[in-house]
Amino acid sequence: DIQLTQSPTFLSASVGDRVTITCRASQGLSSYLAWYQQKPGKAPKVLIYAASTLQSGVPPRFSGSGSGTEFTLTISSLQPEDFATYYCQQLNSPWTFGQGTKVEIK
Amino acid sequence: QITLKESGPTLVKPTQTLTLTCTFSGFSLSTSGVGVGWIRQPPGKALEWLAVIYWDDDKRYSPSLKSRLTITKDTSKNQVVLTMTNMDSVDTATYYCAHSIRIAVGRHYFDYWGQGTLVTVSS
Numbered sequence: 001d002i003q004l005t006q007s008p009t010f011l012s013a014s015v016g017d018r019v020t021i022t023c024r025a026s027q028g029l030s031s032y033l034a035w036y037q038q039k040p041g042k043a044p045k046v047l048i049y050a051a052s053t054l055q056s057g058v059p060p061r062f063s064g065s066g067s068g069t070e071f072t073l074t075i076s077s078l079q080p081e082d083f084a085t086y087y088c089q090q091l092n093s094p095w096t097f098g099q100g101t102k103v104e105i106k
Numbered sequence: 107q108i109t110l111k112e113s114g115p116t117l118v119k120p121t122q123t124l125t126l127t128c129t130f131s132g133f134s135l136s137t138s139g140v141g142v143g144w145i146r147q148p149p150g151k152a153l154e155w156l157a158v159i160y161w162d163d164d165k166r167y168s169p170s171l172k173s174r175l176t177i178t179k180d181t182s183k184n185q186v187v188l189t190m191t192n193m194d195s196v197d198t199a200t201y202y203c204a205h206s207i208r209i210a211v212g213r214h215y216f217d218y219w220g221q222g223t224l225v226t227v228s229s
Contacts, residue, residue, distance in 0.1 A: 091209070
């Protein structure tokens with residue numbers, strides 16, 4: 001199975017900060033990676049698919065980049081509603097998720 | 107508008123079989139490129155993909171759980187059923203079903219999720 005490693009695991013940031021989360025894959029994925037946001041007690045919500053394509057309805061402050069084995073999710077200006085846990089997922093069967101990155105208020 | 111909702115027992119005993127139903131609306135599981143998957147999340151832990159069934163009845167399972175899982179669909183009822191045998195306390199988790207959409211051959215992501223259902227395994 002392809003393993004995904006996210007860094008950092010925890011991130012403390014302030015409103016307005018630029019935030020970057022990295023996802024590294026144990027094998028090349030081409031561009032087949034998605035990013036999800038999950039708030040406590042809620043289902044995950046897709047933000048980005050195909051590494052850099054913004055899901056419809058997602059604010060443009062979210063962006064994704066990368067290919068192969070290294071990917072990043074960037075929030076250009078952190079908003080109060082962005083404090084959540086973020087997961088990457090590789091789209092090659094069998095699908096796997098990263099361990100998550102919790103973004104907390106500084 | 108696509109919606110999905112999980113249903114099933116909230117409590118199962120060790121060694122029992124869990125049966126979960128995902129009832130959906132707003133799409134057809136006969137449509138090319140569409141699938142429904144199951145993902146679980148133990149309390150405070152990460153997401154784990156379990157299984158997926160596609161419009162053409164192709165089924166895929168997590169290798170580590172394949173021997174315990176069965177996924178089926180009833181297109182006429184707009185339902186997908188997941189069974190997991192030999193439940194153990196480590197299977198305590200919130201179980202989600204989700205709509206998957208194809209972006210390339212063999213590549214899907216989950217764009218709509220159910221609210222999830224917490225299943226506790228305890229005697």
